[in-house]
């Protein structure tokens with residue numbers, strides 16, 4: 001019997017091919033503001049919550065704005081992103097997501113979502129995988145990554161100790177959050193995540209039986 005009883009997933013860039021849509025929405029906003037913003041700049045924003053992402057972009061542009069203007073711009077970016085995900089289907093699931101979620105359920109593992117995105121529940125619905133998640137940590141109630149809180153909320157919901165949990169993340173801030181939670185940290189994606197315990201290009205490359213052994 002494996003000591004691992006629960007899995008906690010990030011969403012954008014792990015389950016869903018939506019990291020590019022966050023980037024496109026930020027890029028559109030940065031263009032409007034006249035702030036140069038590249039895909040490379042965007043790497044630092046992966047896993048980072050909405051307001052802190054915007055603050056990062058404003059810093060790149062050496063722009064200081066009042067809080068109410070920052071709120072307005074964050075809402076504007078979110079409008080772009082909400083429009084972009086409104087037409088998504090299961091085609092936007094990343095390779096291996098459905099198969100891994102199915103196999104985990106068959107094995108009786110508890111499955112939680114530890115996404116920083118307030119759009120996560122709506123996106124899971126669009127992708128048709130909302131039912132696979134027994135618990136979704138609410139980013140409104142928790143400190144943003146790299147704090148461990150979203151991951152710890154999953155362990156708490158399942159009444160499991162951190163040693164019984166594995167976390168899956170595509171971003172450095174998320175890997176730090178998993179490590180701080182005391183879970184095993186699995187990196188996903190092509191961008192090297194040196195702080196992950198182990199990394200796979202996609203969820204499809206994971207042998208769950210081997211991971212649990």
Ligand code: BG6
Pocket residue numbers: 011012019022045046047048049050053078081115116117118119120
């Ligand atoms: C994370 C994304 O999952 O969610 C970030 O990696 C995004 O790019 C963050 O900024 C917050 O998302 P939202 O949908 O609440 O703006």
Ligand code: MG
Pocket residue numbers: 010011012013014019046047169170171174
């Ligand atoms: Mg992510």
